[in-house]
Structure formats: structure tokens, C-alpha cells
Amino acid sequence: AVPPSSLTYQPVLKRIAEEIEHTPGRGRPADYIPALAARDPRAFGMAVAELDGTVYGVGDWREPFSTQSITKVFTLALDLAREGDELWEHVGREPSGNPFNSLVQLEHENGIPRNPFINAGALVVTDRLQTRTGDAAGELLALLRAESGNPDLDFDEEVAASETAHGDRNAALAHFMASYGNIDNPVPALLDQYFRQCSIAASCADLALAATFLARHGIRADGTRLLSRSQAKQVNAIMLTCGTYDAAGDFAYRVGLPGKSGVGGGIIAVVPGRCALCVWSPGLDERGNSVAGVAALDRFTTLTGLSVF
Numbered sequence: 443a444v445p446p447s448s449l450t451y452q453p454v455l456k457r458i459a460e461e462i463e464h465t466p467g468r469g470r471p472a473d474y475i476p477a478l479a480a481r482d483p484r485a486f487g488m489a490v491a492e493l494d495g496t497v498y499g500v501g502d503w504r505e506p507f508s509t510q511s512i513t514k515v516f517t518l519a520l521d522l523a524r525e526g527d528e529l530w531e532h533v534g535r536e537p538s539g540n541p542f543n544s545l546v547q548l549e550h551e552n553g554i555p556r557n558p559f560i561n562a563g564a565l566v567v568t569d570r571l572q573t574r575t576g577d578a579a580g581e582l583l584a585l586l587r588a589e590s591g592n593p594d595l596d597f598d599e600e601v602a603a604s605e606t607a608h609g610d611r612n613a614a615l616a617h618f619m620a621s622y623g624n625i626d627n628p629v630p631a632l633l634d635q636y637f638r639q640c641s642i643a644a645s646c647a648d649l650a651l652a653a654t655f656l657a658r659h660g661i662r663a664d665g666t667r668l669l670s671r672s673q674a675k676q677v678n679a680i681m682l683t684c685g686t687y688d689a690a691g692d693f694a695y696r697v698g699l700p701g702k703s704g705v706g707g708g709i710i711a712v713v714p715g716r717c718a719l720c721v722w723s724p725g726l727d728e729r730g731n732s733v734a735g736v737a738a739l740d741r742f743t744t745l746t747g748l749s750v751f
């Protein structure tokens with residue numbers, strides 16, 4: 443297929459939304475905290491942001507949702523920008539083949555998590571960003587506000603409090619890594635930063651725009667550079683291989699783009715040199731990825747021919 447001119451994104455999005463509307467079986471919203479369980483599994487939105495900041499959208503594309511693990515991409519970028527390759531002494535870059543909140547590999551690998559996008563790895567990244575900035579979640583929020591152009595983006599304190607109340611597994615991960623010396627900050631302070639990070643509410647439009655620096659090879663919306671070209675390539679590569687946890691192989695097979703999901707039902711994806719996307723639908727499959735979200739991105743790359751392959 444021929445890559446579309448920007449004018450043709452809107453019909454493609456409309457067609458995908460219609461197809462999704464008629465697809466039965468949307469999965470189930472995450473139910474480990476009430477705020478996520480309450481979302482309508484039939485909600486669906488999708489946005490495409492071009493390199494110049496032009497955004498196209500369909501459905502609930504302006505509706506804020508809980509970003510959750512999508513934020514792991516942005517904290518990784520922020521930390522990589524500050525400390526560079528030293529980060530890789532503390533977290534790996536291999537797909538885990540395990541669920542996002544798995545503990546099992548940590549003991550065999552001396553408290554070094556497999557990659558920055560499973561929870562253990564994201565805790566390490568947030569810990570390191572916290573040490574360097576004193577306010578990891580605040581740095582993240584500032585980045586998301588600036589790149590999306592939406593100054594109203596904020597933490598959802600109810601979601602953050604709920605995560606804290608149900609945070610035993612993340613606490614276990616953090617304490618376990620701390621026992622190997624791979625966590626700097628006191629665990630409760632780290633968890634506070636991590637849960638606030640996960641709680642940020644944003645829409646498909648916000649997140650597609652916020653992810654565009656990865657399509658611009660590291661250049662931010664204001665023209666300054668956040669990541670080197672090589673680092674932007676690295677982040678995209680890790681999204682492709684690790685961004686959807688133990689479904690990353692299937693996601694690459696179906697979608698063929700770097701992507702990162704969150705249990706709020708959002709997924710961001712990047713077409714390097716061209717655009718960034720965000721899709722949202724709260725119903726998840728058993729691996730924690732949005733059912734309609736993956737299906738919509740699958741259709742997008744099939745209909746447009748845009749993929750990294």
C-alpha cells in the first residue's frame with residue numbers, strides 16, 4: 443500500500459472506528475482498582491499526530507483516561523537524556539516473556555530487571571530519575587504538558603491513592619531490588635513517585651502529540667533535542683520488543699510498530715519519521731493490552747502500509 447498523504451488519515455480513522463464498533467468481544471477493563479474497573483469497555487478513541495503537531499482523531503480521542511504504563515516510555519526518555527548509557531548497568535533491554543508485574547526473573551538476574559517497561563524495570567528508571575531530579579513524577583508531568591501542548595494534564599490523586607492501597611506487588615518488586623542495591627531511594631518514596639507517574643490522566647490527542655518526539659528522532663515540539671537520534675532509535679526498539687510485555691511478539695507481528703500499552707487501555711505507537719499514534723479502549727486481554735486498541739493499530743498499519751517493516 444502507498445503511505446497516505448495527511449489528508450487521508452481522517453477516512454482511515456473513520457473506517458477503523460466503524461470496524462471496531464462492529465467487533466464483538468472487547469476484553470475487560472482492569473479491575474485491580476475501582477477507578478479503572480468503572481470505565482465503559484465499549485469506549486474507543488484513536489488519534490494520529492504528524493511531525494508538525496497536526497492531529498487527527500476519531501471517537502473518544504479527546505477523553506482523558508489513565509495513562510498507567512504508557513508513562514514508562516517518557517520516564518525512560520527523561521532518564522536516558524540525563525544519564526545516558528549508565529542506566530543500562532541497572533536495567534536490561536531484553537523482552538521478558540513474562541507478565542508486566544512478574545517477580546520471577548529478578549532473583550536469577552541479581553535484581554537487574556529485564557527491561558524498562560515491565561514494572562520492575564520502570565521502578566528502577568523512576569528511582570534513578572528521582573535521584574537525579576528530586577521529583578521524577580513532576581519532571582514527567584512537565585514533559586507531557588509541554589509536548590502535548592496541554593497545560594491541564596495532571597495526576598489523578600484518586601487513582602494514585604488507590605494504587606498505593608493495592609500496591610503490595612510493586613512494593614515487593616522494589617524491596618527485592620533494593621536488597622540487591624539496585625534502588626537508591628527509600629521504597630515508600632519511590633512507590634509514591636511511581637504511582638503518581640502511573641496516575642496521570644491524558645487523552646489520545648495528548649499522548650499522540652507527546653509521543654511525536656520519538657517520530658522526530660528525539661526532537662521536542664519546541665525544536666530542542668531531548669534524545670540523540672541514536673537514543674530515540676533505542677527507545678523505539680525497546681518499545682517494539684518489550685512495550686506490550688509477553689505479547690510483544692504478537693504485537694510486532696500484527697502491528698509492526700514500536701508501541702507501549704497501559705492497563706488503562708491506552709497504547710501509543712510510533713512511525714519513525716512520520717507520525718505518532720494513540721488508541722484507547724479500556725477492555726484488556728489477559729496480558730493487559732487493550733483488545734480494540736491492538737486491533738485498531740493492526741488495521742491502521744494494514745490499511746496504510748505504514749510500519750517499520
Ligand code: GLN
Pocket residue numbers: 509510511512542543561605612640703704705706730
Ligand atoms: N500501575 C500499574 C502497575 O504498576 C501499571 C501497570 C500497567 O499499566 N501495565 O501495576
